[in-house]
Amino acid sequence: MSSLIQEQDRVVNDVNYVKLFFKNRKSAIGVIIFLSFVVIAIFAPWIAPYSPNSMAFTPLQGPSWKHWLGTTAVGQDILSQVIWGTRLSLMVGLITGGIATAISVIMGLTSGYLGGITDDILMTITNIFLVIPGLPLIIIISAFIVVKGVWTIIFVISLTGWAWGARTLRSQVLTLKNRDYVKASVVTGESSAHIIFSDIFPNMLSLVVANFFGAAVYAVLSEAGLEFLGLGDSSAISWGTILYWAQNNQALLFGLWEWAAVPGLLIALLGMSFALMNFAVDELTNPRLRKR
Amino acid sequence: MKYILKRVIFFLITLWAALTINFILPRMMPGNPAEVMIAKFQGRLNPQAISALEIAFGINTHESMLAQYWDYLGRMATGNFGISVSFYPTTVAQVLAQAVPWTLGLAGISTVIAFILGTLLGIRVSWKRNSASSSFAVPIAFFLNSMPYFWFALIVEYVFAFVFGWFPLGGAYSSSSGLSGLALVWSVLYHAILPAATIIITAMGGWMLTMRNNMISVLSDDYITFAFAQGLPEKEIEMNYAARNAILPSFTGFAMAIGFVISGVLLTEIVFSYPGVGYLLYQAVLNIDYPLMQAIFLFITVAVLVANFIADIVYVFLDPRARSGGE
Numbered sequence: 095m096s097s098l099i100q101e102q103d104r105v106v107n108d109v110n111y112v113k114l115f116f117k118n119r120k121s122a123i124g125v126i127i128f129l130s131f132v133v134i135a136i137f138a139p140w141i142a143p144y145s146p147n148s149m150a151f152t153p154l155q156g157p158s159w160k161h162w163l164g165t166t167a168v169g170q171d172i173l174s175q176v177i178w179g180t181r182l183s184l185m186v187g188l189i190t191g192g193i194a195t196a197i198s199v200i201m202g203l204t205s206g207y208l209g210g211i212t213d214d215i216l217m218t219i220t221n222i223f224l225v226i227p228g229l230p231l232i233i234i235i236s237a238f239i240v241v242k243g244v245w246t247i248i249f250v251i252s253l254t255g256w257a258w259g260a261r262t263l264r265s266q267v268l269t270l271k272n273r274d275y276v277k278a279s280v281v282t283g284e285s286s287a288h289i290i291f292s293d294i295f296p297n298m299l300s301l302v303v304a305n306f307f308g309a310a311v312y313a314v315l316s317e318a319g320l321e322f323l324g325l326g327d328s329s330a331i332s333w334g335t336i337l338y339w340a341q342n343n344q345a346l347l348f349g350l351w352e353w354a355a356v357p358g359l360l361i362a363l364l365g366m367s368f369a370l371m372n373f374a375v376d377e378l379t380n381p382r383l384r385k386r
Numbered sequence: 387m388k389y390i391l392k393r394v395i396f397f398l399i400t401l402w403a404a405l406t407i408n409f410i411l412p413r414m415m416p417g418n419p420a421e422v423m424i425a426k427f428q429g430r431l432n433p434q435a436i437s438a439l440e441i442a443f444g445i446n447t448h449e450s451m452l453a454q455y456w457d458y459l460g461r462m463a464t465g466n467f468g469i470s471v472s473f474y475p476t477t478v479a480q481v482l483a484q485a486v487p488w489t490l491g492l493a494g495i496s497t498v499i500a501f502i503l504g505t506l507l508g509i510r511v512s513w514k515r516n517s518a519s520s521s522f523a524v525p526i527a528f529f530l531n532s533m534p535y536f537w538f539a540l541i542v543e544y545v546f547a548f549v550f551g552w553f554p555l556g557g558a559y560s561s562s563s564g565l566s567g568l569a570l571v572w573s574v575l576y577h578a579i580l581p582a583a584t585i586i587i588t589a590m591g592g593w594m595l596t597m598r599n600n601m602i603s604v605l606s607d608d609y610i611t612f613a614f615a616q617g618l619p620e621k622e623i624e625m626n627y628a629a630r631n632a633i634l635p636s637f638t639g640f641a642m643a644i645g646f647v648i649s650g651v652l653l654t655e656i657v658f659s660y661p662g663v664g665y666l667l668y669q670a671v672l673n674i675d676y677p678l679m680q681a682i683f684l685f686i687t688v689a690v691l692v693a694n695f696i697a698d699i700v701y702v703f704l705d706p707r708a709r710s711g712g713e
Binding site: 222341370 | 415531667
C-alpha cells in the first residue's frame with residue numbers, strides 16, 4: 095500500500111516537472127533553439143541549396159543571392175556547409191553528453207552508495223580528473239591518437255568531461271541514502287543494485303538530466319576547439335572544421351567575416367540552448383531559485 | 387591543519403597522476419606515434435638527440451616498463467624534459483621558460499579581474515532580481531558563457547584590430563627595435579588589452595551566474611529575513627550578510643572554472659599569436675613535437691594545481707568550518 099502511494103507521488107511529481115519545464119521561459123527558449131537545430135540537421139539535404147562538398151563555384155566570394163554566406167577557398171558554398179555541419183555538431187554534443195553522463199552516474203552512484211574505501215578511491219580519481227585541465231589533456235591525447243575522426247573526438251571528450259557530474263551526483267546520493275524509504279528497502283533485504291537503480295536513481299533523474307545538458311555544452315565547445323586546432327578530421331563537415339578552414343584561409347583578413355562569424359554564432363546558440371535547459375532544470379528542482 | 391594536510395596530499399597525488407598520464411599515453415597508443423615523430427626528424431637531429439628521444443618514449447629498449455618509469459620520474463624530478471624537436475637544439479625547459487611569463491601575466495590578471503567583476507555583477511543582479519537590467523544581464527551572461535572562446539577572440543580581433551585598427555593584430559609587444567623602459571611597458575600593455583578583454587568577458591559570465599544562484603539561495607535564508615527585520619542598512623545585508631556566505635561555493639567551484647579559463651587562455655593566445663604557453667602548444671601540435679607538448683601539459687597542470695591550492699587556503703580563512711576540520 096505504502097509503495098503504491100509512493101509510486102503515485104512520483105508520477106504526479108514527474109508530470110508537474112515536465113509541465114513546469116515547458117512553462118519556464120529559460121527552458122522554452124532553450125527547447126525552441128535546440129529543436130530548430132534538430133529540424134535543420136534532419137532535413138539538411140532538402141534545406142541546403144547545394145551539396146556541401148561541391149567545389150563548382152568561384153572561390154572566396156562574398157555573400158550574394160546565389161551564395162548567402164559566400165564561398166570557401168576551394169569554391170564550396172558556405173551556407174550548405176553550415177547546414178550540413180549542424181548534423182555532426184549536434185551529434186557530437188548529444189552522444190558525448192550521453193556517454194559522459196553515463197560515466198558520471200556510474201561513478202557517482204557507486205561511490206556515494208557504497209561509501210568507505212571505494213568512495214575514497216573513486217572520489218580521488220574524480221577529483222584528479224576535475225583538476226587536470228580539460229583542453230590541454232584533450233589536446234595531447236588527440237595528438238597521440240593517430241586515427242583522426244569524429245569517434246576519436248567523442249571518446250576523448252567523454253573521457254575528460256564526466257568528473258563534475260560524478261561529484262554532484264555523489265552528494266545527491268549521500269542525502270537520498272538516509273531517506274526512510276531507502277532505509278526500508280535495506281531492512282527488507284533488497285540487493286544494492288536494486289536499491290541504487292529502483293529507489294535512488296529515479297529520484298535524482300532531474301539532476302542527471304541537468305548534468306547531461308551541462309556535459310553537452312562542454313562537448314560542443316570542446317569539439318569546436320579541437321577542430322579549430324586541426325586535431326579533428328578536417329575533411330568532415332562540422333561547424334568546428336568550417337571555422338578551421340576559415341582561419342587557415344585568413345577569411346577575416348579577406349573581409350569574408352560571415353565565413354567565420356556564422357558557424358561560431360551557431361555553436362554559441364547550441365551551447366546556450368543546452369545551458370538554458372540545464373539552468374531551467376536546476377531552477378525547477380531547487381525551489382529557492384524559482385521566481386517568486 | 388588537517389584540512390591543509392589533506393590538500394597537500396591531494397596536490398601530490400594529482401601531480402603524480404599527470405606525470406603518469408604523460409608516461410603512459412605514448413606507450414599505450416597503437417601505431418607508435420613517437421616513432422613516427424622520430425622518423426620524421428631523423429636527418430635533422432644528431433644521434434644523441436635521437437637516442438634521448440627513444441629513451442623518453444620507450445622505443446628500442448630492453449628495459450622493463452617499471453625501470454623505464456623509474457628513469458622517467460627521475461628525469462622529471464631533475465627538470466630534464468628533453469630537447470624540443472621543433473626548436474632543435476634548444477631544450478624544452480628553455481623554450482617553455484620563454485613562454486611562461488606571458489601566459490602567467492595574461493591568465494593571472496584576467497582571471498582575477500573576471501572573478502571580481504563577475505562576482506560583483508552576480509551580487510547586483512540577484513539583489514535587484516526583478517529589475518530590467520537584471521533580466522537583461524542574465525541571458526547575455528548565458529550567451530557569453532556558451533561562446534567558443536577562440537571564436538569570440540577572432541571576432542574581437544577582426545572588429546577592433548582589423549576594421550577599426552585601434553589595437554595591434556597580434557604579438558605581445560611592438561617588434562620595432564629600440565623600445566625600452568616605459569615605452570616597452572606601454573607596448574606590452576597595449577598588446578595585452580584585446581586578449582585580456584576577450585578572456586575577461588567570456589569568463590565573467592560564468593562567475594556571474596554562479597554567484598547569482600548562490601546569492602538567491604542565501605537570500606531566502608532566515609538570518610537574512612531577520613537582518614531585514616532588525617532594520618540594518620541594505621548595503622550591509624547585501625555585502626556582509628548575503629554575499630559573504632554566497633561566495634563560498636564560488637571558491638569550491640574554482641577547480642572546474644580555472645580549467646575552463648585556462649582553455650580559454652590557450653585558444654585566445656593562438657588567435658592573437660600571443661607568445662605564451664597556448665601558442666607554444668599550438669606550434670608543438672602542428673610540428674608533432676611530443677616532448678614539448680608533454681612539458682606544456684605538465685606545466686599547465688601544475689599551474690592549475692597551485693591556483694587551486696591557493697583558493698583552498700583562502701577558503702580556510704573565509705570559512706571557519708573548514709578550519710575546525712569538518713568536511
